[in-house]
Amino acid sequence: MTAELARECVRYAQMGWMRGTSGNLSVVLQRDPLRLAVTVSGVDKGEITADDSVVIDVDGNAVDSPKVPSAEAALHARIANVSGAGAVVHVHALATVVAAEHWPDGVVLKDLEMLKGFGRYDHEEVVIPVVRNSQDMLELGDAFEKGFDPKVPALLVARHGVYVWGEDLMQARHRLECLEWLLRFKVETRDIFTGRHS
Numbered sequence: 001m002t003a004e005l006a007r008e009c010v011r012y013a014q015m016g017w018m019r020g021t022s023g024n025l026s027v028v029l030q031r032d033p034l035r036l037a038v039t040v041s042g043v044d045k046g047e048i049t050a051d052d053s054v055v056i057d058v059d060g061n062a063v064d065s066p067k068v069p070s071a072e073a074a075l076h077a078r079i080a081n082v083s084g085a086g087a088v089v090h091v092h093a094l095a096t097v098v099a100a101e102h103w104p105d106g107v108v109l110k111d112l113e114m115l116k117g118f119g120r121y122d123h124e125e126v127v128i129p130v131v132r133n134s135q136d137m138l139e140l141g142d143a144f145e146k147g148f149d150p151k152v153p154a155l156l157v158a159r160h161g162v163y164v165w166g167e168d169l170m171q172a173r174h175r176l177e178c179l180e181w182l183l184r185f186k187v188e189t190r191d192i193f194t195g196r197h198s
């Protein structure tokens with residue numbers, strides 16, 4: 001499982017979505033009590049190894065380990081707890097942050113084939129929620145839970161990045177890759193649609 005976390009990090013780093021030491025991933029190990037494996041804090045995600053993860057509890061604290069969990073571990077645990085997801089991925093892909101900047105009240109997506117990669121019909125209106133950034137994971141978690149829609153497995157954190165979740169790391173990856181495409185489309189076509197769709 002931890003090798004899987006490392007493999008996914010390297011993939012996202014190669015895509016430019018985990019620059020420097022940015023981003024973090026987690027996977028649920030057990031539900032009751034909740035335990036997740038999460039990447040440790042501050043490592044270069046392009047060079048991460050299977051040793052660079054730690055088990056955390058529902059509050060994001062390390063369980064029986066001196067390793068330091070991701071600074072955002074508590075939000076991973078909250079998302080997994082509330083949504084029932086088996087894996088949570090967080091990256092700093094630029095298009096996701098630019099989209100949140102343009103549409104701070106939520107990014108509306110509609111009439112796009114790639115919505116199917118998000119588990120929705122192309123003609124459905126999907127709103128990706130945006131919350132303000134904070135260093136306080138409790139505050140971020142509360143904001144996430146307030147706007148949580150079980151049909152929308154993603155959260156944009158303004159001026160920061162995006163969280164996407166799924167039943168496992170592979171589903172989370174597919175959703176993230178499709179969402180990044182959708183948000184990039186939205187940003188790059190903004191001038192065309194001004195006054196019509198946005």
Ligand SMILES: CSCCC(=O)C(=O)COP(=O)(O)O
Pocket residue numbers: 020021022023024039040041042043069070071072090
């Ligand atoms: C330059 S990254 C700033 C912290 C952050 O937002 C992030 O995603 C990485 O934090 P971690 O503690 O998981 O390394």
Ligand SMILES: [Zn+2]
Pocket residue numbers: 022023024072090091092160161
């Ligand atoms: Zn981050």
